[in-house]
Amino acid sequence: MSTASSARRTKAPDTRSPLRKVLTSFGFQIVVALILGVVLGLVARNSGASAANHTPLSDTLATIGTSYVTLLRAAVVPLIFTAIVASISNLRRVQNAARLAGQTILWFAITAFIAVSIGIVLGLVIQPGSRAGTGLEPGQPYTVGTWWNFLIGLIPQNFLGLTVNTAQDPVTHALTSGVSFNILQVIVVAAAVGIAALKAGKKAEPFLAFTESLLKVIQRVLWWIIRIAPLGTLGLIGSAVVNYGWEKLTALAWFAGAVYIGLVLVLFVVYPIILKTNGLGIRQYFSGVWPAVQLGFVSRSSIGTLPLTERVTERNLGVPRGYASFAVPLGATTKMDGCAAIYPAIAAIFVAQFYGIHLEWWQYLMIIVVSVVGSAATAGTTGAVVMLTLTLSTLGLPLEGVGLLLAIDPILDMGRTAVNVAGQALVPTIVSKREGILDQELYDAPRDGQPFAEDLDEDGDVDLASQEAHSLATVTLQEQADAAPEAVAEEDAALTR
Secondary structure: OOHHHHHHOOOOOOOOOHHHHHHOOHHHHHHHHHHHHHHHHHHHHHOOOOOOOOOHHHHHHHHHHHHHHHHHHHOHHHHHHHHHHHHHHHHHHOOOHHHHHHHHHHHHHHHHHHHHHHHHHHHHHHOOOOOOOOOOOOOOOOOOOOHHHHHHHOOOOOOOOEEEEEEEOOOOOOEEEEEEEOHHHHHHHHHHHHHHHHHHHHHHHHHHHHHHHHHHHHHHHHHHHHHOHHHHHHHHHHHHHHHHOOOHHHHOHHHHHHHHHHHHHHHHHHHHHHHHHOOOOHHHHHHHHHHHHHHHHHHOOHHHHHHHHHHHHHHHOOOOHHHHHHHHHHHHHHOOOHHHHHHHHHHHHHHHHHOOOOOOHHHHHHHHHHHHHOHHHOOOOOOOHHHHHHHHHHHOOOHHHHHHHHHHHHHHHHHHHHHHHHHHHHHHHHHHHHOOOOOHHHHOOOOOOOOOHHHOHHHOOOOHHHHHHHHHHHHHHHHHHHHHHHHHHHHHHHHHO
């Protein structure tokens, strides 16, 4: 094993007291924030707060939660662009890059197939649409996905995928405009730029170096945002309790239960089986990936969790940096076992059952095809409405059925995103193991509660790049020292001749 690889596992001694270790643990802070958020949300509801009636406490919780999500979304476009360009360019440093890319996509499809199959079985067994409570009112989905719109949406309208939407207030007739980004178009542009940079060869090296440096800067800013995730968690959970409470789950309890049963089966049964069959420890995987899963649950955004997912995949699970920087960003935009497999399968069956529509065998087959092939339609953003409407339109089911499920979508989206993130770290780990490039020693290393400390100089630990550079420099100096006697002997011989 190389000295640089050994340096990866070298950390400064952890001198924190046991109490401080618990208090500064990211997981502990998230759990405390979840509990406080639920408590404050219930307090606000008991004080008369609801989705229609605001109180100072409910407004405070909503402001904290939306502000945190806004911070995450502000970094989405630069993060996606630089991450995809850098991930494609990093393939030039990886041996068998084409094979790794093919294996990654293949395993994305395999796990998606398993997840959507579980969703179909649960939909048929639990019958959530037939058990739906009364009082459900169909509504119009705010976003509609079709294969035609999906294909057209891949064509960039401009370099940044920038769109401007204008709406008129029905009361004041005032016009308001908002700027948004088409994430699919950003992905297409970034992929084209990355491939073009590879084809350009040495002349593109300065551009690729700048992109990688910019990505590091953006990731550091996102890391600061991640550090305040417990505060965002408190606001998001508290606001969700105020807006949705527990009563709206009553009418859709069977549907919500079916979705979460599917998510639990994939996360705690399917993934462990895949790990075990590939000779990897189950406990080590979950202890390594759990910080990213927690953040995904809270933020409801695979893209917002991307920096953390990449860190745990590389630093905890032992996936090589060059491959991780390609596979994880790719997974954050296309690997959606929760949003694009389990959820649309159960939701489509729910809509069919609710409206009394009998589905043929080929329609169930189409659910599988759409889930495996159309995952990119979710584009790593919060929510799976686009994927669901894409599935419903493909099956010819009424799109109004989406409106039945929107009331509890945020509650379901937490679990869906957590499973998405877990899968985005799982596939690179499995592929690395099968290709013989996984750092098994790092994967099996004990967790000390500081999964990213070696990259954080503010925690008093040595930066990874500095460690590797120092190790390589030490090796070089040692080689020079070892070679010095031989060089002196050669000079003496030359003088003698």
